[in-house]
Amino acid sequence: MDTSQFRKVSETAWKIEPSGRMRVPAVIYAVEPLIRDMDDKVREQLVNVTMLPGIVGAAYAMPDAHWGYGFPIGGVAAFDPDQGGVISAGGVGFDISCGVRTHLTGLIRADIKRVQTKIADALFHNVPVGIGSTGKIRLSDGQMTAMLRDGAVWALNKGYGEQRDLEFVEEHGRVAGAQPEVVSEKARARQTREMGTLGSGNHYLEIQEVAEIHDAAAARAFGLDQGQCVLTIHCGSRGLGHQIGTEFLREMAITAPAHGISLPDRDLACAPINSELGRRYIGAMRSGINCALANRQIIGHLARKVFRRFWPGIELPLMYDVSHNTCKLETHEIEGRAREVYVHRKGATRSLGPGDPSLPEAYSEVGQPVFIGGSMGTESWVLTGMPTSETAAFSSACHGAGRRMSRTKARKKWRGRQVIDDLAARGITIRSPSHRGVAEEAPGAYKDVSEVVEAAEQAGLAKKVARLIPVVCVKG
Template sequence: MDMTFLKPIDSCRWQLMSSEHPVILYGSRELLEEMDNKVLEQISNVTKLPGLAGPALTMPDAHWGYGFPIGGVAAFDPQEGGIISAGGVGFDISCGVRCLRTNLFAADVIPHIQDIADHLFDTVPAGVGMEGEIRLTMAGIDDVMKGGAHWALAQGYGVKEDLACIEEHGCMPGAVPDFVSDHAKKRQLGEMGTLGSGNHYLEVEVVEKLYDRQAAAAFGIAEGQILIAIHCGSRGLGHQIGSDYLVMFAKAAQRLGIHLPDRELACAPVHSEEGLQYLGAMNAGINCALANRQIITHLTRETLSRLLSGVRIETLYDVSHNTCKKEQHRIANKLREVYVHRKGATRALPPGHADLPARYQAAGQPVFIGGSMGTGSYLLAGNPSDLNQAFASASHGAGRRMSRNQALKKWRGRELIDELERKGIYIRTATLRGVAEEAPGAYKDVDMVAEATEAGGLARRVAYLRPLACVKG
């Protein structure tokens, strides 16, 4: 990225000088220099959409995406003609991370880690178009979209205690399955309880280092403890919702005279017919993702319970990073109700927020920055509102620094698997090509992203997690 376009606010916040509307980029100089100028172009285009409230933002892990940059955050006020954009949510609606806390420690797991990796891979389907053993009817998919994790629990997947630590308590209100196309529903009939492909994963991790012992105690974790991360979303259903509404929004923008600086930013006013329909469909997609991660949680519990005795697995937290939500935020000293788009950005609620479970009230929301298969991940905690000036948002991962095609030219899947195994990280995958595309070197330095997330006031580091086994699509 050409840094001459930017003016530093502090060491981890930068303002775009040429924009009429404020644009703030989070990250160290080194992280921003590594980004493509396309990130600047895309976040600048976001400011040209109607009803933008407050600055348009990018997180330290930002990179080029469809319409919005991945790692992009923007709020729109419907009272001022604010819009909703499918490109600001992303195709994988409600892609997110479920973090599980276990009563296991490294000594309990490492001697069995290869068996654990094998059995998790055999139990949780992963890969492009992969389907599981759950087969639903069209009416059944409607029930999933209405009930989210509650639906999964009613089918016997999980325990009721899970719900308290899931965003929206496991069910997003306002879902309207009738606003989801039959084609989208058909794509999901066999995909519940599956990971999918790309950067999605099921990972067994060990807490290697603590940064904030008070928050770690609130989260129920200690050094040497085993955690499990489930990173996936709404699968084919969410992708099809995104595709369907991009076409609808393009027509709506033309009809309503909305100037689009980029056709990928096709949108409609929140309170328009098209906007309300997308909200209903998007919320249905969120519930599909919450149900999907709930099923995978259950499959993971069953698998580890078969392999190890006395296993206890609890949901630490589940949060999405591809959503648009109606929230209240103070903007220019005025409390406003806005629709916050987070595309590749995690909501990071502050301590004391009413939506947090009681055990996290003092610490703040658990925030997960996922690594890249062979690198570590970070567990963080949401900061007070006076520190986080990004609509209570934070980074969601390491963020790509290299395209998948570039990665394929540089790495071979088999060689990467062997190299990681020598480091004590066991990869199980549906395709060697997928491993090469997701090579750790194709991503930004996750340590730098976590440090910048903390330095920028977005969230504070609680623990560093080292991978032991990873199931990939």
């Protein structure tokens, strides 16, 4: 993407002032080389977001932004319901509340190495992964309703996980205001057999080694020690979220003219927050968030059971669970006053700075953990929210490396077997139901995540805490 269309505010902030139908500025947080690598569609999509009714502040793109549908992936935008603000199904995405959850293991690399193949196999066989996989849990309609209302709290009450977990899950495991009654029969049908499944695509379960500590105080608060291993789970709301996204995207696209909304792009389909459809989507989307929180809680439990076979009594305390495809009602200071706005984060993580009252007590001095997923061959990161996160982008940060190559190109360039063998030679064990899936997710198909996190820190979005390298990767 050409940077000449932006005004350079700083090395890591690039701005387009409002013109034409734009209501607010568009801001990209990234260094120039990252912006040059971005598709032109990122600028186009971000500018389109600035045209939506009721948008406040600016539309933001994170350093890992790439071409999405409607919103760019790595897009953040907030809307004021009292100023005709809208909510957009495309601004949340199909995989509602997709997110990352990391457990501490207290084990070192050598502990894992002794059982590496066996534990990779055990995780692969005990956590359902890939398309068509089904969990052992079958939900009746009543149980489904309870799960959609209570999220990870429901899962905990069903015996999945431990009470202490909930303090370390965003929203304490349950977002309020879910309306399971507005979730369609079809969305429920898609979820009946999918509780506790990882899914496919870029979703994964990894054992990772803490390779470097960058912020000793935050690492201590989070329980991260160099040389120790963590267990990380990346997945979302499965078929239920996908179906909610599909249905509301369609309905919002059809009804936008009736709501007086002229869409710059059909995929930005939205509805006024203060409309029947807007309220109904919020109730369904919150149910989807709870579904994702329950799903990750169950998968965390399944992984714990596997670890306990190898190390009886091991605790695997939850470090944090945070989503990166959501829309949340939050209070932010905008133009000098506190306002309640609906913040869309599509492929963007919440990033609360130190002192935020919703943080777990143990993290209150260092900020919220932010997880940046890399690729199965490179590295992932733990960052933490900064005092500047709030003013930069409504306390948001990036969520991953971002692809630099399409799946179509990646599968032409690499063979899955070769990728697996190359990674094995580097001590990384991959398990996946599909070689082609592995080729499409090859490490070379992703951007250099270290550039992304460096830019995020420089931009004041989130601060580097620890670099993680993969040891075992179960890929959906």
